[in-house]
Amino acid sequence: MSLFDTYIAVDWSGGNGHSERPRKDAIWACKHGSEPVYLRNRQVAEEWLAEVFEAELNAGRRTAAGFDFPFGYPAGFAEHLTGSEDALALWDWFELRVEDSPKANNRYELAERINATLPDRGPFWGHPHQHSYEALTPKKEGISYKRFAEFRHVEKLATGTKSCWQLSYNGSVGSQVIMGLPVLNRLRKKFGAKVWPFEVLDSPLALIEIWPSLDKLDLSTDAIKDAAQVRAVAAQMERMDRDQTLAQALAAGEGSGAEGWILGVEALPKPPVFKDDCFALPPGVDWMPVDDALAKLDAALTCVAMPERVSHAEASGRIVAGEVIARRSNPPAANAAVDGYGFAHASTGEGDQVLPLVQGRAAAGAAYGGAVPAGAAIRILTGAVIPDGVDTVVLEEDCSVTATHVAFRGPVKRGANTRRAGEDVEAGAAVFAPGHVLRPQDVGLLAALGVGRVEVFSRLRVGVISTGDELVSPGADAPPDRTYDANRPMLLELVCAWGFEAVDLGHVPDDRAALKARLDKGAGRCDVILTSGGASAGDEDHVSALLREAGSLQAWRIALKPGRPLVLALWDGVPVFGLPGNPVAAFVCALIFARPACLKLAGARFVAPQGFEVPAAFEKRKKPGRREYLRARMGPEGVEVFASEGSGRISGLSWSEGLVELPDGAVDVRRGDPVRFLPYRSFGL
Structure with missing residues (x-):
């Protein structure tokens, strides 16, 4: 049985109105079985759609209406504007603020107002050069996508899509969204329509996001491409419903959240669900050697990132998801x-x-x-x-x-x-295996072998939270009993240096309810969360206490210095690493434990840093029982270590170029003795 009786496709426009003479790059609509209709502006389009919807509903026909612009934005944007990660709340928000007439609208001014609410440039960009906006740049250069992604997840799977932040020039999808959502919202409320994939389609009228360029369609039927596209898409929707594949395509969008989905794009595979006891230690284990802790992490974790295809020009720093095969030989001929x-x-x-x-x-x-x-x-x-x-x-x-x-x-x-032909690489040869992190030189090889697009994992989203009443933001006036929050900026920059997407989840005071709310928010936006502070067992160690209440906490007492306590837990299925509060300990634990764990979660291999045997330019006597990491740098006589081992002496991190690793057993280092030096470059820095 078919889901619908009537199928409508609409090719939208975000610009001003046009003349009555049909033209391209305007609004076109087609009801399957009828001729395409030219709609010269949004006001005319809204009236036409209302008439068609009313006629179909009065006739008792179920109608699917497809519109070729995004129904949602990348994760986090709806919540930023409305306080709720609800796409339809965002529709209401735009309807209240968009001003539109056939000859003028306020889309650039509205985008500028939104940009002004954020600390970085963007995310919206693009406007005619004859205008000037303080918080809206004419071009994309310098736009930051730290807060919100440039593309929705579905757009990373659909080759050739444009970003919803682009307001001008070829493919100005951003203008279509801003000017289209208010129209759809009014029609939704007037006719009781349900919006896919945000709502169950239990109404006779469904509004569906489409993208005509997703499939190769026969566009030879009309002189104007836009008219041919809406004719072809309306026919395709009818054919999918008749073939019983429309229901499958609609199901693929389930779980996409406020971002929405494009009809016809295959669903993403689901990430693995970790067991609550994945970090549990064997019975009787108390102090755990560093190597045992790393092996346990490696065994407990698996990739949670989703595959997507990107161009070779976007591939540097990304992790290969599927075996890369050479399209042609290099050189292609003798x-x-x-x-x-x-x-x-x-x-x-x-x-x-x-x-x-x-x-x-x-x-x-x-x-x-x-x-x-x-x-x-x-x-x-x-x-x-x-x-x-x-x-x-x-x-x-x-x-x-x-x-x-x-x-x-x-x-x-x-x-x-x-x-000879293929002397370097032969066509059909496997070039990169899954898990390989692509470097700039690898991008050159991809280009030389004709590999235009490569399957990689989506960037791991790593949230960072700092905790404690004693913390204040850098730059603010602070009394001596308050501490500037150094860990969160440091950890966020580490995450970026490792090639992941850093998500700043902010600072939380010693308030258990506030911390719970922040972890809930982080679990909805991130693949893994790093916290600093509150990881021990004191009165104000709310991180460990809250995670213990959730029933998934494992406090690993690791035999290392600095940074013994390492809290590991799952929060709503998302791994949480509770790092120490002291900056040096937080930094060392992040390098030794969080980095290889995040690489494994991101689809790469669980890697150990590369070390080098170098002569010591220091003396040090160490007792057995713990592995030690000393801040160090190379000098004229060998590797030197920082004057203090205090884990609060953060200046030693800037002074140093790497870490000297001293083994678990007792050691008596004399000048000239070989020691293991781990340059920060070995940790991806």
Whole structure:
């Protein structure tokens, strides 16, 4: 049985109105079985839609109306404006504030007002150059997407989509959204329509997000592409319903939250659900060696990031999700390694060689069109495809040349100065395996092999919370009994340096209810949460107390210095790392434990930092029982360590270039003894 009786597709516009003569880049609509209709502005479009909806409802026909602009924004935006992560509350918000007429609207002014509520530039951008806005830039340069993502999750799966933050120029989806949501909201309330995927479609009228460019459609039916698109999409919706695939496509959008979904995009796979006891220690374990703790983390965690496809230009720093295969060989054909003269080796021998030159030459990007006869030679330049009849090249510096002949001394080695096809990488070869973190040089290889898009994991969203009544924001006036919040900015920058998406969840005082609310918020926005402070068992250690109440806390007492207590827990299925409050201990624990764990969650391998044996330029006697990490840097006589080991001496982190790792057992370090040095670069910094 079909879900609907009537299918309507609408191609929207965010600009001002147009003339009555049908034209492209305007509003077009089509009801399946009827001719496309040109609607010169949004006011006319709203009237037409209202008439059609009313007629269909009065006739008892169930109607699906598709509109080609996003119904929601990236996660967090609705809550920022409305206080609720409810897409329809955002529809109400825009309806109250958007001013629209056929010749003018306030979309740029409204976007500027929204931008002004945020500390960074953006997220909206784009406006005509004849206007000037203080908080709205004409171009994308300098826009920050730390607070809200540039694209919704569904757009990362649909190649070629534009961002809902773009207000001007080709593909100005942002203007379509701002100017379209108020219209749909009025129609929704007037006719009792339900909006997919935010609501159950239990009304005769459903509003659905579409994207005509998702599939290859037959657009040869109409002279104007927009008209052909709405005709084709309306027919496609009817065909999907008749084939019983429309229900599956609608189900794919379930769980997308306030971001919404595009009809026809396949659903994302669900991340694994961690068990509440995934961090539990074996019975009888008290103090845990560092290596055992790392092994336990590695075994407990698995990837939670979702695969998506990005262009090679966006791939640097991303983690490969599917095996990358070379589309073609590198080099794609045999070519010359030097500037010189090419010939068939069989035509030459020992002693002086003189060969006639053929007309023309072979150059990179300009292959020789014919074959070189046996006994003849051709001028050939570096990178040029080897012509037929040539298998050897002699360097031009080893030749004497006239207008008609080339002379050189033999013998010349067969195949000299040539590169065979696929000498570097052959077509079809596996280039990168899942888990590999792509670097700039890898992007160059992808481009050379013709790999335009690559499957990677979405960026891991790492939330950071700092806790404690004693903390104040940097820059504020603070009495001596208050401490500036250093951990949260430090951890947020660490997260960014590791290639993840940092989510600032703010500072929470010693208030258990406030902390619970913040963890609830973080679990809805993040894949993993880092907290600092409150991880011990004192009166004001609310992090550990609250997580213990939730029933999933595991307090690992790790045999290391600095940073013994490491709280591990799950909050609504999201891993939480409770780091120490002292900055040095928080930093060291983040490097040693949080980084490899986050890499595993993000789809990469659980990696250990690369260390180097270097001579000690210090002396140190250490008792057995704990592994120690000393702030260190290289000096003229070897590796030096910071003067103090106090975990509150944060200046030592800036002074240092890495960590000296001292083993679990007793050690007596003398100057010149080899010690293990871990540069910060080994931790991705």
